[in-house]
Amino acid sequence: MNATPATTKTDAETEPKTDAEAETEAASTTGGATAETAPEATEAPDAQDPEDGLADAEDELDDEPVPARAAFGAGAAAVVAGALGAVSLSGTWMGKTLSERATLIGQIKTSQTSTAAQQIQEIYGNSWHTTALVNGVFALLALIVGAFVLARPAFGTPGRAEQPVWVKAVALAGVVLGVIGLLISAGMYLDLFAALPSTKG
Numbered sequence: 001m002n003a004t005p006a007t008t009k010t011d012a013e014t015e016p017k018t019d020a021e022a023e024t025e026a027a028s029t030t031g032g033a034t035a036e037t038a039p040e041a042t043e044a045p046d047a048q049d050p051e052d053g054l055a056d057a058e059d060e061l062d063d064e065p066v067p068a069r070a071a072f073g074a075g076a077a078a079v080v081a082g083a084l085g086a087v088s089l090s091g092t093w094m095g096k097t098l099s100e101r102a103t104l105i106g107q108i109k110t111s112q113t114s115t116a117a118q119q120i121q122e123i124y125g126n127s128w129h130t131t132a133l134v135n136g137v138f139a140l141l142a143l144i145v146g147a148f149v150l151a152r153p154a155f156g157t158p159g160r161a162e163q164p165v166w167v168k169a170v171a172l173a174g175v176v177l178g179v180i181g182l183l184i185s186a187g188m189y190l191d192l193f194a195a196l197p198s199t200k201g
Contacts, residue, residue, distance in 0.1 A: 071163060074152065075164070075166070077145055078174065079170055080174075081142050081145040081146035081149060081178070083142075084139075084145065084177075085142035085177025088135045088138040088181030088182075089135075089180065089184065091135060092135070096131070098130045098131070099128075099130050102129075103123055103126075106119070106123035106127070110123065124197070132188030132189040133189060135181060136185030136189065139178045142174045143174075143175055143179060144178075145174060146171045146172065146178060150168065150171050150172065
C-alpha cells in the first residue's frame with residue numbers, strides 16, 4: 001500500500017520534459033550566457049588606452065617651446081639693461097678708480113716745471129674725461145642689451161609666446177637710461193656742461 005505513492009512520485013520526477021519546456025530552458029541558459037558576455041561585447045575594440053594618450057600629450061609638450069624659459073632669460077637681460085643704465089648716470093667704482101689714477105698720473109707729469117694750464121688739463125681735465133668715458137661705456141652697454149631684448153621676438157622662433165609686459169618695460173627703461181647716460185657722458189667729455197678752469201683772471 002505504501003509503495004504505490006513512491007512509485008508515482010518517481011515517475012513524476014523522471015517524466016521527460018516536453019519540447020516547449022526544453023526550448024524555454026535552453027533560451028534561459030543562452031540568455032544568461034549572453035548577459036554575462038554582454039559587457040565584453042559592448043567594449044569598443046579600438047578604444048585608446050589613457051596611458052598612451054597621456055604619453056602622446058607629454059611628447060607634444062616636450063616638442064613645443066617652453067615660454068617660461070624664454071621669459072626667464074629675457075627678464076634677466078632686461079634687468080641687466082636697467083641696472084647698467086642706472087649705473088651710467090650715478091657712476092661706478094671703476095670710473096672713480098680710473099679717475100683717481102688719471103689724477104695721480106697728471107700730478108706726476110706736472111710735478112716739475114709746467115704751466116698752470118698744463119696742470120689743470122693733466123690733473124683735472126683728464127680725470128673728468130676718464131669718468132665721462134667710463135660712464136659712457138656703461139650707458140652704451142645698457143642701450144645695446146635693452147635694444148636686444150626688445151628686438152629679439154622679431155628674430156625669434158615663429159609662434160613663440162610674446163614676452164611679458166614687465167620684461168618689455170624694464171628693457172625699455174634700460175634703453176632710455178642708456179640714451180640719457182650717453183648724452184650726459186658726451187657732454188662731460190666735450191666740456192659742454194662746464195668748461196675747464198681758466199688761468200686768465
